[in-house]
Amino acid sequence: MIKTVSNRKRVKLSPKFVTNEIAINCIVFGYVGGNLKVLMVKEENDGENKWRLPATFMKKNETANDATQRLLQESGIKESIFLSQLNAHCDPNRMITIGHYALIDTEKYSINKSTMSWIKISYIQQLFYNQNAIFEEALMRLKRMVQDTPIAIKLLPRKFALPELMNLYEAILGVEIDKPNLRKKILGSKYVLQLNEKSYSFTYRSTKLYTLNLAVFNSYDSKIADYDF
Amino acid sequence: MIKTVSNRKRVKLSPKFVTNEIAINCIVFGYVGGNLKVLMVKEENDGENKWRLPATFMKKNETANDATQRLLQESGIKESIFLSQLNAHCDPNRMITIGHYALIDTEKYSINKSTMSWIKISYIQQLFYNQNAIFEEALMRLKRMVQDTPIAIKLLPRKFALPELMNLYEAILGVEIDKPNLRKKILGSKYVLQLNEKSYSFTYRSTKLYTLNLAVFNSYDSKIADYDF
DNA sequence: TCAAAAGTGTTGGCATTACACCCATGT
DNA sequence: ACATGGGTGTAATGCCAACACTTTTGA
Numbered sequence: 001m002i003k004t005v006s007n008r009k010r011v012k013l014s015p016k017f018v019t020n021e022i023a024i025n026c027i028v029f030g031y032v033g034g035n036l037k038v039l040m041v042k043e044e045n046d047g048e049n050k051w052r053l054p055a056t057f058m059k060k061n062e063t064a065n066d067a068t069q070r071l072l073q074e075s076g077i078k079e080s081i082f083l084s085q086l087n088a089h090c091d092p093n094r095m096i097t098i099g100h101y102a103l104i105d106t107e108k109y110s111i112n113k114s115t116m117s118w119i120k121i122s123y124i125q126q127l128f129y130n131q132n133a134i135f136e137e138a139l140m141r142l143k144r145m146v147q148d149t150p151i152a153i154k155l156l157p158r159k160f161a162l163p164e165l166m167n168l169y170e171a172i173l174g175v176e177i178d179k180p181n182l183r184k185k186i187l188g189s190k191y192v193l194q195l196n197e198k199s200y201s202f203t204y205r206s207t208k209l210y211t212l213n214l215a216v217f218n219s220y221d222s223k224i225a226d227y228d229f
Numbered sequence: 230m231i232k233t234v235s236n237r238k239r240v241k242l243s244p245k246f247v248t249n250e251i252a253i254n255c256i257v258f259g260y261v262g263g264n265l266k267v268l269m270v271k272e273e274n275d276g277e278n279k280w281r282l283p284a285t286f287m288k289k290n291e292t293a294n295d296a297t298q299r300l301l302q303e304s305g306i307k308e309s310i311f312l313s314q315l316n317a318h319c320d321p322n323r324m325i326t327i328g329h330y331a332l333i334d335t336e337k338y339s340i341n342k343s344t345m346s347w348i349k350i351s352y353i354q355q356l357f358y359n360q361n362a363i364f365e366e367a368l369m370r371l372k373r374m375v376q377d378t379p380i381a382i383k384l385l386p387r388k389f390a391l392p393e394l395m396n397l398y399e400a401i402l403g404v405e406i407d408k409p410n411l412r413k414k415i416l417g418s419k420y421v422l423q424l425n426e427k428s429y430s431f432t433y434r435s436t437k438l439y440t441l442n443l444a445v446f447n448s449y450d451s452k453i454a455d456y457d458f
Numbered sequence: 459t460c461a462a463a464a465g466t467g468t469t470g471g472c473a474t475t476a477c478a479c480c481c482a483t484g485t
Numbered sequence: 486a487c488a489t490g491g492g493t494g495t496a497a498t499g500c501c502a503a504c505a506c507t508t509t510t511g512a
Contacts, residue, residue: 022325063319087314087458088327090292096251098317137458163464181502183465205463205510229316229366392491409493410475434483434490 023097024067025055025131027138028077030106030118031155034164036171037118038135039075039104039111051119053131055097068100076112080104081154082145084228086137089130097130101138107157121171145227146172149220150191153212161199161207162186190216252326253296254284254360256367257306259335259347260384263393263431265400266347267364268304268333268340280348282360284326297329305341309333310383311374313457315366318359326359330367336386350400374456375401378449379420382441390428390436391415419445 028039040051054075058067064085072080086099111117127135146152152168153160162183169177186192192210199209257268269280283304287296293314301309315328340346356364375381381397382389391412398406415421421439428438 058319061321063321064317064325065319066321085316088293088317090287090294092290092292092295096293140455141458161464178502178504179464180466180504185501207464226369229370390491407475407477408491409477412492413494414474436491 021095022058022064023055023095024058024064024071024100025053025097025134026068026071026100026102027053027135028072028075028080028102028104029138029142029155030104031168032106032118034167035120036168037120038124039116040119040124041113042115042117052128053135054116064098064100068102072102074113075116077102077104077109079109082151082224082227084141086134086141089134091130097134099134099137101141103142103151103155105154141227143173145224149224149227150186150189150217151224153191153217159195159197159199159209159211161209163207250324251287251293252284252324253287253293253300253329254282254326254363255297255300255329255331256282256364257301257304257309257331257333258367258371258384259333260397261335261347263396264349265397266349267353268345269348269353270342271344271346282356282364283345293327293329297331301331303342304345306331306333306338308338311380311453311456313370315363315370318363320359326363328363328366330370332371332380332384334383370456372402374453378453378456379415379418379446380453382420382446388424388426388428388438388440390431390438392436393431396431 030037030039039054041054042049043052054071056067056071056074058064059070062070065083068083068085072078072083081103083100083102086101088096088098090096106118121139124135126132146169152172153165155168156164163179165186166177166179166182169182191213193213195209195211197209198206259266259268268283270283271278272281283300285296285300285303287293288299291299294312297312297314301307301312310332312329312331315330317325317327319325335347350368353364355361375398381401382394384397385393392408394415395406395408395411398411420442422442424438424440426438427435
């Protein structure tokens with residue numbers, strides 16, 4: 001067996017090693033008004049209103065995760081469905097930004113800052129600095145997760161219709177979904193329970209309502225944890 | 230369309246926001262002597278030789294990727310098959326460590342530092358600080374990649390036998406592989422070309438040798454790029 | 459009454475799994 | 486000669502994509 005170091009002397013940094021300020025930003029995904037949206041911050045710039053990703057800096061005694069939780073709290077989001085770190089992006093001589101992405105149940109929590117709002121992902125164009133790269137990374141990770149786990153259901157309201165879920169999948173993946181196959185997959189999975197109610201909220205048509213089968217869903221929690229990386 | 234900020238005033242940091250020193254470490258995987266191994270650094274500690282992951286600190290003008298490349302260079306590794314960032318691990322009040330993992334063609338490059346050596350992954354026990362978490366993360370990412378892409382072939386010597394590839398898969402995934410099914414998969418994929426040679430190097434038995442079909446393999450480069458996240 | 463959208467059923471193909479088996483060879 | 490490990494073939498399975506189809510319902 002290989003013996004490894006259990007405690008090590010404190011490293012002394014020579015001047016050539018820089019220390020940096022650490023920025024945190026978070027791509028917050030939510031399903032709002034039938035659309036996949038991202039939480040953005042309004043910023044006054046030369047009298048014009050423009051948008052950027054929510055961001056903060058790491059404080060003393062905080063981990064990156066702590067700082068991100070704080071960032072969410074400050075926006076009125078007490079809890080997220082899922083939160084994970086993305087790559088750290090380095091802008092030499094400027095700063096290091098650790099990206100994150102979060103999934104939010106927008107039925108449970110509403111943002112409390114007038115400077116923020118939900119922006120449809122198709123509207124997001126050119127972000128400044130490295131924020132586009134981080135956004136793309138978040139979207140790619142969301143796509144991967146949504147294809148391999150049932151987590152998308154948690155983005156929907158507690159009572160939802162299958163066409164609504166299909167609409168969400170299409171928004172996230174950016175492709176058309178085959179309706180019969182999606183129904184088979186979802187209903188066959190036992191993730192959802194059918195309710196004795198019908199809805200007119202999503203479309204003008206009435207549709208059967210379903211709700212998450214928590215017991216079955218929770219048995220997949222360990223699989224969802226894999227998507228931390 | 231939403232307008233976004235294209236340039237922003239420099240942020241002034243208040244004293245409550247800390248700046249940190251950024252450590253880099255890298256889990257370097259290689260296939261050596263029929264085993265999956267990781268590059269470790271010998272460290273004198275109270276007269277005993279112990280092992281740790283290769284590490285450095287980010288210098289001025291460097292990105293995390295730059296620093297990792299430098300770390301590899303300093304060990305004699307000019308090029309890697311694959312290199313990707315892992316999560317940043319935060320130890321409050323101490324430092325931030327950005328993990329990386331690299332795959333190395335050990336036939337092409339040999340380490341030039343007497344303080345380093347290749348350690349079988351099954352021998353790696355308790356690492357100090359957060360290095361275990363980073364190691365587990367690297368291994369999980371490697372497993373995922375190896376299951377979904379043919380990259381494992383690139384870890385092998387230029388000429389290799391199928392039982393050797395099978396052995397590598399078993400070492401990485403930690404499970405038994407069904408021999409007939411693996412053969413079908415690999416040979417059916419056209420990733421490999423059969424050579425008119427036989428080998429006695431891997432086992433005492435003679436086996437047919439194969440080599441990577443670069444043209445076919447390269448058509449999957451874009452898929453491999455997905456594993457940056 | 460008609461179009462659009464909800465909802466159902468059938469099919470074929472592809473990939474994965476399990477496993478039985480033959481063959482070559484080093485001891 | 487025989488055990489070990491290299492190498493081959495086949496059948497069962499399950500998943501997924503494609504698509505034809507019926508039913509409902511709001512306008």
